[in-house]
Amino acid sequence: MDLNTITEVVRRPSDRPGTDWREGDAWLAGGTWLFSAEQPDLRRLIDLTALGWDPLVPSATGLEIGATCTVRELYGFTPPADWSAGPLLAQGCEAFLSSFKVWNAATVGGNICMSLPAGPMITVTVALEAAYELWAPDGSVRTVEALDFVTGNHRNVLAPGEILRRIEIPARALRKRTAHRRFTLTRLGRSTVFLVGTQTPGTSDLLLTVTAGTTRPVRLAFDTMPDARTLQQSINVIPADVWFADPNGTPEHRHHLTLHFAEEIRHELMAGGPA
Template structure:
């Protein structure tokens, strides 16, 4: 979709250049997906030259401008990464343009990079208009459908994932009304070192929910934890009704608990 009100593109862009009416731009697949008449300028982050991935002894840092194709190519050996990349159900064209950071900032319930980041306990690195850095847990980054914790002029610089999280045992379940439809329910379970479990619920709900169990949970424990998700938080749209999403969430949660307990 053309953004007819945009009169200038700043490339490359830096934090101090932001002003009201600007939008930070990564791959642009979400940015150009709907009308945005309030925008006058686009600030191009893809020209910043950030390396897609930076690996240290403690963590992997994924640049917000890292494309889905780059992520799959570099970290696809980790099953959960490749599963979330394929959850896009997108063509190779999208894979080579859409960015990890753009998927998080769009804050759509079905965003698979949100699911991946939250499930692996990632940290979002945010940069303000004055260049100051702010760290936010990925689980807190998305606050609702299309809303995040980003402040005016702030942009997502990177996603940091601890190396130990990438090597953890995980279980993945995804549901949709159609074989090639948008995710209506996406759950990821991660085995914790002490025998516990973290269960991440996305796509079915307006924002991510992480349910943590310090010890191996019983079926009743999982049911009780799922009951803490307010009924009004389940998404209601053409991709699935809340009652169906809630039912599938519980079914998948039960399967994940059993799989990781085996």
């Protein structure tokens, strides 16, 4: 879609963009959402892709994902053999409601900053206990846990002009065993619920991440594997106003699916199923 209110595109911003941020500005990365709808309040776009941020930097401490890393780049990443949770990165990419053409432009950071309940990059990074590095217009930097970034449907903690620079996933989370479940009304549809369970090797703990069915990510943590009743009770205490409603499912339907899939995840991790 043509954005007919735009009067300027900053093609080569400074290495620390944002110092001249003003009302009517928008960060431009893949632009797959930005150009899909009218943006009457925008006057200027600032192109982040020109900054050349490294898309993926694996190291002994974990994985750094640049905010402008495309979905295609993440999907093509081959994680080290000892990162048992590595396949979850590709599985998250497969949860996008988009074509391969969109994958080539859409960015990991853009999906996170959109902060939609069904954002799969939110699901994956929360499940893998990631942290987000945020840059403010005044030059300050802060780190926010992925779990705390999204606050509601299309809402997050970003201040005006603040930018997501990178996502940092710790190696300890990438070495965990995983199990996930996702439900959609159609084969390639938007997620109605998306759950991920992780377990530390050599333990019986459980970290269950609930997304898509809720307006913000919900994490349930257990030091030892809970029984079915305890797990169900933990899900039942999620506040009623946190469950999401849209054409893909009612809150009641999403609650029911979450109970069902959480129990499947519990059984799979208890049985030592696929990592």
